[in-house]
Amino acid sequence: MKLSVLRVVYDTIVDGPGLRTSIYFAGCTHHCRGCHNPVSWNVNNGNLMTINELLDVVLDSDFNNVTFSGGDPFYQVEGVTQLAKEIKSHSNKTIWCYSGYRFEDILSNSKLSQLLTYIDVLVDGPFIEEQKVDNKPFVGSSNQRLIDVAASLREGRAINFDLEL
Numbered sequence: 001m002k003l004s005v006l007r008v009v010y011d012t013i014v015d016g017p018g019l020r021t022s023i024y025f026a027g028c029t030h031h032c033r034g035c036h037n038p039v040s041w042n043v044n045n046g047n048l049m050t051i052n053e054l055l056d057v058v059l060d061s062d063f064n065n066v067t068f069s070g071g072d073p074f075y076q077v078e079g080v081t082q083l084a085k086e087i088k089s090h091s092n093k094t095i096w097c098y099s100g101y102r103f104e105d106i107l108s109n110s111k112l113s114q115l116l117t118y119i120d121v122l123v124d125g126p127f128i129e130e131q132k133v134d135n136k137p138f139v140g141s142s143n144q145r146l147i148d149v150a151a152s153l154r155e156g157r158a159i160n161f162d163l164e165l
Helices: 053-061 074-091 103-107 112-120 149-155
Strands: 002-012 018-024 049-051 067-068 097-099 121-124 147-149
Touching: 002 053, 002 074, 018 053, 018 074, 049 053, 053 074, 067 074, 074 097, 074 112, 103 112, 103 121, 112 147, 112 149, 121 149, 147 149
Parallel strands: 018 067, 067 097, 097 121
Antiparallel strands: 002 018, 002 049, 121 147
């Protein structure tokens, strides 16, 4: 299986705490006004990479954790789930994932929710230009939340991630 990837950014600190390897997937149907990456909307704008190629990229750094961004990683949910499963089976890396979907909508969709099992933190909700913020770490607008996925799955409701900076 191949995934459409816009780019991979190594050693970034803007997509979650600590050093991270961020994978920007192509494909998004949210089309948020003011999106910082509108080229990501079209899945055909990415380069096709196999799960093994992406796994090698992620495992190349012993120190970096992982962030899935885009676009919206849930646009290619089957392949991204397979990648996340492989990352978890080969490492103890944390996985953060950005999505324009809200946690509740993902949880209620059997196709989308398969990825939640492998994500540590979900940054959820569409970017809303009128709610843009610069003072809230790792989000673009005030409606977006940092969700502790494991706790949320146990509770059956969104539980905020306690960000200790």
